[in-house]
Amino acid sequence: MNKTVVITGTSSGLGKATVERFSSEGWNVVATVRKKEQLGVHAELPQVKTLLLDVDDETAATQFAVDAVAAFGQVDVLVNNAGYFQMGPLESSSMEQIHRQFQTNVFGLLALTQAFLPIFREQRSGVVVNIASIGAEGGYPFTSVYSSSKSAVLTISEALNIEMLPFNVQVKAVMPGQHATRIFSKIDGPEIDVEAYRNQITAFFDHIPESGSDSSVVGDVVYAAATDGRNNKVHYYAGPDALAIPRMKRILGIENYWEEFQQFALGQPSPLWQVLNVPAGDSPLERIL
Numbered sequence: 097m098n099k100t101v102v103i104t105g106t107s108s109g110l111g112k113a114t115v116e117r118f119s120s121e122g123w124n125v126v127a128t129v130r131k132k133e134q135l136g137v138h139a140e141l142p143q144v145k146t147l148l149l150d151v152d153d154e155t156a157a158t159q160f161a162v163d164a165v166a167a168f169g170q171v172d173v174l175v176n177n178a179g180y181f182q183m184g185p186l187e188s189s190s191m192e193q194i195h196r197q198f199q200t201n202v203f204g205l206l207a208l209t210q211a212f213l214p215i216f217r218e219q220r221s222g223v224v225v226n227i228a229s230i231g232a233e234g235g236y237p238f239t240s241v242y243s244s245s246k247s248a249v250l251t252i253s254e255a256l257n258i259e260m261l262p263f264n265v266q267v268k269a270v271m272p273g274q275h276a277t278r279i280f281s282k283i284d285g286p287e288i289d290v291e292a293y294r295n296q297i298t299a300f301f302d303h304i305p306e307s308g309s310d311s312s313v314v315g316d317v318v319y320a321a322a323t324d325g326r327n328n329k330v331h332y333y334a335g336p337d338a339l340a341i342p343r344m345k346r347i348l349g350i351e352n353y354w355e356e357f358q359q360f361a362l363g364q365p366s367p368l369w370q371v372l373n374v375p376a377g378d379s380p381l382e383r384i385l
């Protein structure tokens with residue numbers, strides 16, 4: 097029997113590319129979108145069933161897991177991809193924005209994972225791949241809320257990796273670098289204008305390229321994480337800019353790394369940083385602040 101993967105947030109970007117990758121490998125795919133008009137997004141692909149799911153609705157998770165199993169008879173892999181980007185100086189974000197960011201990126205992911213764990217535990221097999229971000233491994237300024245939500249996703253993955261080991265269930269996290277998706281055209285930006293940060297914001301973003309890697313890079317890494325059979329590996333990096341971060345930490349040591357990173361984030365990257373840092377791919381971004 098062909099294996100089945102469930103992938104959330106597949107209307108565009110990394111989720112869509114991941115659907116395409118699994119489908120091209122002959123997998124059955126249960127893909128989710130949150131708007132009725134997006135239900136046809138994978139119509140050209142064989143063995144893909146697209147269902148509606150808003151991960152913010154925690155009460156929908158259990159029934160969704162039942163529906164997902166019913167779609168092809170079994171689920172082997174869950175890819176928690178749905179998410180969005182809230183950014184701005186912390187002072188400029190309302191508490192409502194902050195709660196909303198964690199609702200989607202963290203609580204929604206937790207509720208859905210909870211719904212699938214008993215299924216994987218009872219069948220003594222399964223893989224959960226959570227899409228975190230390279231921001232999970234060291235906060236970028238003006239993304240404290242987003243980055244901390246992704247740190248939570250990474251830490252959840254690490255803890256669950258061990259928790260589920262006796263049941264032959266693997267849990268992994270993918271840390272993508274900057275990828276050219278619609279995420280940057282849908283940023284939930286500052287609600288409160290705090291002029292004092294203006295120069296610092298400009299200095300930081302002057303050093304962030306307006307390009308990113310192709311979404312297929314993440315599709316490939318997620319597929320590898322789901323199929324490599326390694327229950328002792330949690331951290332997967334996608335894109336050259338993401339791969340560079342753990343390498344720089346190893347070369348510089350954690351304290352020197354932070355000093356170098358701080359200078360870069362203040363808009364004054366050292367010559368050493370400029371040598372060690374690697375840009376993302378060159379697909380143009382739709383928009384960055």
Ligand SMILES: NC(=O)c1ccc[n+]([C@@H]2O[C@H](COP(=O)([O-])OP(=O)(O)OC[C@H]3O[C@@H](n4cnc5c(N)ncnc54)[C@H](OP(=O)(O)O)[C@@H]3O)[C@@H](O)[C@H]2O)c1
Binds near residue numbers: 131149152181229278
């Ligand atoms: N692009 C990057 O550079 C990058 C880097 C690191 C990590 N990531 C992570 O990668 C994941 C995918 O992002 P992307 O870059 O591919 O952006 P994207 O093109 O905007 O795709 C995000 C997907 O998540 C869906 N989504 C958002 N909120 C949802 C909710 N409450 N319930 C269900 N679906 C929801 C979106 O649906 P709608 O179409 O309805 O909005 C869309 O299908 C996110 O978790 C993001 O944080 C992206």
